[in-house]
């Protein structure tokens with residue numbers, strides 16, 4: 001901030017200077033590569049801030065100072081994988097100790113045979129985890145079923161598809177949420193205004209709340225993955241609404257249910273499985289999907305509370321969400337260049353992934369179908385695979 005024109009190399013050099021600083025002996029304890037990695041991250045944060053300024057983004061994202069860092073990233077030194085790849089030991093001055101690796105035989109072989117370039121230690125509410133990124137092709141095939149489906153993401157249901165099948169939001173999430181609320185109330189009671197550092201019991205409770213958050217987060221993710229996997233497995237083409245969740249969350253009446261439903265995560269995994277199994281996953285523009293009649297196209301105005309679609313023009317009566325799902329499917333098929341006809345058979349040929357439609361699906365699904373290069377998770381820009 002003070003010296004203009006500081007370069008990336010200067011940062012690296014300053015890492016070595018810091019390591020000799022007697023006032024902050026902990027810096028010396030950290031592995032040299034890990035020091036550099038954190039300098040790189042800081043550099044990246046500043047660089048992308050400048051890039052966004054240049055691009056004129058509305059959100060500049062000024063880099064933040066991190067007081068409580070929750071992760072350390074190692075490169076190729078400072079840690080050692082045991083020969084049978086069952087444990088990983090950290091060898092630098094912090095003595096983080098030995099971590100067990102829980103994975104299946106296939107992944108273990110991969111880890112043994114591939115070179116790990118980055119290992120990250122992350123703190124979560126319930127302990128410490130080691131994460132690493134490996135570049136491996138995930139091969140898995142499923143049969144093509146010849147069926148296509150449109151999915152409406154709803155509040156009444158988690159999803160409702162064009163054949164009328166619904167998936168209800170699981171109760172366990174609501175139950176965990178109750179537990180979370182209770183724990184948060186307890187925490188609020190233990191908070192003393194104006195007291196520095198707070199009491200021991202406050203921090204105990206704080207950790208408790210953290211653990212519950214973590215559990216809810218994991219349950220939600222697990223549910224999203226299982227649902228996405230199931231849908232993509234049993235259909236050749238999946239169309240879903242491209243909802244702008246961040247915009248909808250601003251509407252506070254809906255906000256909680258929406259975030260809860262974990263739609264975004266769900267659509268990301270749809271893209272992942274689509275890519276993995278060579279199936280088409282399309283995001284379609286959501287405008288008027290719930291208003292238009294799926295049979296004749298007449299626009300029937302509805303409020304959020306109208307649950308049934310009744311068309312005055314052709315007389316169609318259908319559940320509101322199923323009507324929307326059919327519209328979504330139609331739009332999805334239009335995007336990939338196929339036509340909708342009202343039976344489940346006959347789609348197999350029209351929806352067969354050819355080179356051209358494949359490309360469209362990638363463009364339409366955007367980043368959700370990023371390259372499949374992790375063993376168990378899609379790699380987003382900032383998160384690497386967690387084993």
Ligand SMILES: [Zn+2]
Nearest residue numbers: 293296311314
């Ligand atoms: Zn109609």
